[in-house]
Amino acid sequence: MDAIEVKNLTKTFQVKVKPPGLKNSFKSLFKPKYRRVEAVADLNFTVKAGETLAFIGPNGSGKSTTIKMLTGILFPTSGEARVLEFNPWKERKKLAFHIGSVFGQKSQLWYHLPAVETFYLFSRIYELDSRTFRQRLDYLVNLLEIGDFIHTPVRKLSLGQRMRAELVACLLHAPSIIFLDEPTIGLDVVAKQILREYIRTINRTEGTTIFITSHDAGDIETLCERVIILNLGRIIYDSEVSQLKKTYLHQRVIEVTLNTPRNDSFTCRGCTLLERTDYKLKVTIDTHRDSTRDVVNQLMSQYDVEDITITEPPLEEIIRQIYKDQGNAF
Amino acid sequence: MPFNSLSENRPGAPETGLSLRSKGRISRASASPFPALSKGFIKYWAIFSIELKNHFVYLADFILSNLSVIVAYFVSVQLWLIGYGARQEVAGIHKEELIWYLLIVQVIHFSVDYTLMLNIEEDVQSGNITNYLNKPYNYLLYTYCISSGRVVLNLIINLTISLGMTLFFTKSFASSLSGVLQLIPTLFLGFLIHFILQCICGIAAFWVERATVFVWVLNTIMLVLGGGLIPVDTWPDSLKPLANYTPFSAIFYYPAKLFIHFKPDLFVRFLIGQLLWVFLLGSSLWLVYRKAIRRLDINGG
Amino acid sequence: MAYVKLFLAYLRINLSSHLEYRFNVVLDFFANLIEVSIYIFFWWLFFEVNEDVSGWKFEQLVGLVAFNSLIYGLVDVGIGGLIWNINEYIREGRLDFYLTLPKNVLAHLLISGVSVNRVGRLLVGLGYYALFVPITFYSLSILLLGSLLGAAVFLSWLLIFHSLTFWLGQSTLVWESLASLLEFARKPTDIFQGIIRLTLYTVLPAAFLGTVPVQILYDFNPWRLLYFGLFALGSLTAAVWFFYRGLRRYESGNLMTVRI
Numbered sequence: 077m078d079a080i081e082v083k084n085l086t087k088t089f090q091v092k093v094k095p096p097g098l099k100n101s102f103k104s105l106f107k108p109k110y111r112r113v114e115a116v117a118d119l120n121f122t123v124k125a126g127e128t129l130a131f132i133g134p135n136g137s138g139k140s141t142t143i144k145m146l147t148g149i150l151f152p153t154s155g156e157a158r159v160l161e162f163n164p165w166k167e168r169k170k171l172a173f174h175i176g177s178v179f180g181q182k183s184q185l186w187y188h189l190p191a192v193e194t195f196y197l198f199s200r201i202y203e204l205d206s207r208t209f210r211q212r213l214d215y216l217v218n219l220l221e222i223g224d225f226i227h228t229p230v231r232k233l234s235l236g237q238r239m240r241a242e243l244v245a246c247l248l249h250a251p252s253i254i255f256l257d258e259p260t261i262g263l264d265v266v267a268k269q270i271l272r273e274y275i276r277t278i279n280r281t282e283g284t285t286i287f288i289t290s291h292d293a294g295d296i297e298t299l300c301e302r303v304i305i306l307n308l309g310r311i312i313y314d315s316e317v318s319q320l321k322k323t324y325l326h327q328r329v330i331e332v333t334l335n336t337p338r339n340d341s342f343t344c345r346g347c348t349l350l351e352r353t354d355y356k357l358k359v360t361i362d363t364h365r366d367s368t369r370d371v372v373n374q375l376m377s378q379y380d381v382e383d384i385t386i387t388e389p390p391l392e393e394i395i396r397q398i399y400k401d402q403g404n405a406f
Numbered sequence: 407m408p409f410n411s412l413s414e415n416r417p418g419a420p421e422t423g424l425s426l427r428s429k430g431r432i433s434r435a436s437a438s439p440f441p442a443l444s445k446g447f448i449k450y451w452a453i454f455s456i457e458l459k460n461h462f463v464y465l466a467d468f469i470l471s472n473l474s475v476i477v478a479y480f481v482s483v484q485l486w487l488i489g490y491g492a493r494q495e496v497a498g499i500h501k502e503e504l505i506w507y508l509l510i511v512q513v514i515h516f517s518v519d520y521t522l523m524l525n526i527e528e529d530v531q532s533g534n535i536t537n538y539l540n541k542p543y544n545y546l547l548y549t550y551c552i553s554s555g556r557v558v559l560n561l562i563i564n565l566t567i568s569l570g571m572t573l574f575f576t577k578s579f580a581s582s583l584s585g586v587l588q589l590i591p592t593l594f595l596g597f598l599i600h601f602i603l604q605c606i607c608g609i610a611a612f613w614v615e616r617a618t619v620f621v622w623v624l625n626t627i628m629l630v631l632g633g634g635l636i637p638v639d640t641w642p643d644s645l646k647p648l649a650n651y652t653p654f655s656a657i658f659y660y661p662a663k664l665f666i667h668f669k670p671d672l673f674v675r676f677l678i679g680q681l682l683w684v685f686l687l688g689s690s691l692w693l694v695y696r697k698a699i700r701r702l703d704i705n706g707g
Numbered sequence: 708m709a710y711v712k713l714f715l716a717y718l719r720i721n722l723s724s725h726l727e728y729r730f731n732v733v734l735d736f737f738a739n740l741i742e743v744s745i746y747i748f749f750w751w752l753f754f755e756v757n758e759d760v761s762g763w764k765f766e767q768l769v770g771l772v773a774f775n776s777l778i779y780g781l782v783d784v785g786i787g788g789l790i791w792n793i794n795e796y797i798r799e800g801r802l803d804f805y806l807t808l809p810k811n812v813l814a815h816l817l818i819s820g821v822s823v824n825r826v827g828r829l830l831v832g833l834g835y836y837a838l839f840v841p842i843t844f845y846s847l848s849i850l851l852l853g854s855l856l857g858a859a860v861f862l863s864w865l866l867i868f869h870s871l872t873f874w875l876g877q878s879t880l881v882w883e884s885l886a887s888l889l890e891f892a893r894k895p896t897d898i899f900q901g902i903i904r905l906t907l908y909t910v911l912p913a914a915f916l917g918t919v920p921v922q923i924l925y926d927f928n929p930w931r932l933l934y935f936g937l938f939a940l941g942s943l944t945a946a947v948w949f950f951y952r953g954l955r956r957y958e959s960g961n962l963m964t965v966r967i
Contacts, residue, residue, distance in 0.1 A: 087960070090961050147806075148807070150958055151958050169810070169811070170809070175807070177807060184804070186720060193720050194720070197716045200713050200715075201713060201716075
């Protein structure tokens with residue numbers, strides 16, 4: 077069964093336009109002008125049950141809008157969506173029993189109280205009977221290893237601990253799908269790994285479909301089988317993560333700072349020039365094809381190199397690359 | 407914020423009225439024999455002006471927020487007119503004079519910055535206050551300037567609105583030139599006293615966790631005991647000491663009474679009274695403030 | 708029923724949250740005691756100076772203050788800070804939380820505000836009522852009926868004001884309307900005439916937040932009671948309808964702030 081099915085989903089906002097100045101402020105009170113903003117245009121995709129999907133894109137690409145439509149908070153301008161066979165915006169309450177969400181930047185836990193109090197509240201919201209709640213809570217507390225601090229006020233927890241508690245809160249009612257929005261934001265490297273491991277465990281043991289939005293490439297690499305990239309409200313990439321890695325994550329960006337300036341023509345075997353000024357060179361190489369060492373040797377021998385940096389391209393760079401590859405006119 | 411800060415006269419920065427004026431003031435100030443004093447004044451004047459300008463950005467919102475002034479004034483005058491009934495005068499205050507008395511008191515009540523106490527408490531408890539303490543100005547003076555900006559703007563708007571309302575009730579002007587002029591010093595001092603009281607309560611947040619619970623209570627007490635709802639002249643004699651020995655009447659009653667019944671000797675008496683309260687309360691505030699700052703190092707919010 | 712359980716759960720969690728600051732509940736009670744006493748002091752002083760307030764006696768004005776406190780207190784306990792905050796929830800997108808949960812949005816929102824720690828106001832109102840109104844079966848029934856119906860009117864109208872935020876997107880009008888409503892409620896509506904008086908029985912129903920219960924208490928009039936009841940019912944219906952119309956606008960995402 078498909079967990080999520082989206083067909084031609086479109087969302088256009090009408091934003092009030094208010095030109096500056098006092099006179100215009102008065103005018104806009106009586107005759108407001110609107111501008112249409114196309115947040116999401118003609119989306120089509122399906123998600124299978126039990127899949128872990130990364131839903132990524134630059135800020136303003138329409139990610140949040142799409143998630144809001146899938147959870148029923150927003151209704152679309154046109155198109156259809158079915159989440160677990162429900163129409164999200166028409167059958168929101170029914171759907172709510174089967175989905176859970178965690179927002180990295182907004183907490184659902186009562187700040188001054190121990191997490192267990194929020195869990196109890198959620199058991200009432202989701203209408204779990206006491207026995208089911210107890211069993212489920214014990215199970216999740218074990219699974220996510222939060223037993224040590226469920227009686228500590230949330231404000232005293234570290235971010236990593238809090239995120240695990242948030243996960244428990246969203247899983248109490250055994251939802252079939254969970255939406256995770258920036259779950260690892262603000263976590264240190266180790267805490268990120270730990271949290272990702274827990275999310276994987278959940279997916280394995282419960283078969284929950286996991287829908288993640290993240291700016292963190294590590295999240296995508298570790299957790300997700302599949303990735304959808306959104307840009308300007310449209311899907312520009314929809315495929316396996318392994319594909320993405322094969323194609324894009326084996327690039328390296330080499331940035332060279334020169335001691336003496338050069339502005340003659342650039343020749344270097346096995347690399348592509350990205351940027352260039354008199355004192356700087358930025359090239360990219362594909363480690364599948366070319367050898368980093370070979371390229372570095374060339375650069376070192378050809379130029380008077382002051383400093384050299386070798387990095388993986390950031391996700392934004394990859395996305396921009398993908399965007400260019402698609403040859404879109406918008 | 408489209409306005410330059412005073413400390414920068416960046417080349418190429420847009421020439422706003424503020425920067426032009428401040429440039430002029432600065433060059434004059436350095437030539438004056440008391441550069442430190444003038445610089446201080448300029449500093450605080452600038453803070454005051456920026457606060458004033460800030461409100462013009464949300465003018466519509468700001469004007470709307472004064473609409474309850476209309477309601478409150480209307481309700482209180484109407485109540486009193488009913489209360490007077492057939493009588494033309496009570497305890498020496500004529501009907502028309504009462505309407506103007508209520509006007510002044512009303513305007514004061516709605517012009518004062520009631521959120522001040524809450525703001526100070528929030529600054530204290532969030533630890534935000536440390537941001538202000540390491541700037542080259544005094545926190546209290548800074549707060550006073552910001553607060554005054556709001557007060558003056560409120561004053562202008564409330565006065566305008568309430569004046570319009572007054573005409574609805576009476577066509578006569580129950581005051582005199584001296585009555586109007588005395589408003590300037592008495593209002594200034596009255597607001598200052600109110601400001602000091604609010605500060606003391608706000609700073610109490612260092613020791614009492616939730617001083618804000620008492621904000622509304624305090625404000626209501628101030629209003630009633632200050633002659634804001636019922637003129638002190640009409641109080642039974644047994645209660646009058648309550649007005650005389652508390653600072654609240656210096657905020658509301660003094661300006662309003664002088665407005666309708668100006669007498670030179672009364673003016674002097676009231677002015678001295680206000681100055682005494684400013685001195686008394688001001689010193690208390692200073693002591694409390696110093697103590698609080700010392701405690702800040704231990705507590706840290 | 709599920710909503711009763713939900714209510715109890717919020718009662719528990721909000722109470723725990725506030726019992727962290729037990730001291731404040733006591734403080735809150737005393738603050739209310741002082742404030743309400745000052746209102747009564749005001750009326751007493753006013754009667755020292757004046758003789759007549761449209762035929763109202765001092766005891767009746769105390770009754771007015773008592774009903775004000777009872778009605779405000781009931782709603783305060785019921786929905787707490789939401790009396791003033793709902794517009795912020797709307798503007799800041801905090802309704803999303805309630806939208807993603809399997810409960811009726813308005814009911815959940817209101818229930819989530821329950822604050823037993825604010826019971827001070829209610830208790831003070833009860834106290835003054837007991838002190839100044841002779842206790843009879845009748846006066847107790849009117850106490851109950853008047854407070855409940857008045858609370859229903861107050862709750863409905865504050866909802867209506869807050870729902871304006873769905874279209875206007877700003878809070879000032881909401882607060883001003885609420886403040887005006889409360890301002891008018893504190894005085895007997897008999898002192899007003901003409902169109903103002905009419906307004907206070909209709910679009911800005913301050914009369915029902917104090918005057919009408921006192922009138923019924925001292926002078927039983929079945930028609931007045933009937934009008935009171937019908938008005939309360941009508942207001943509730945209108946408020947719910949209005950809120951959900953606004954919620955549809957919220958769900959279209961076309962509020963003043965774009966939340967992309």
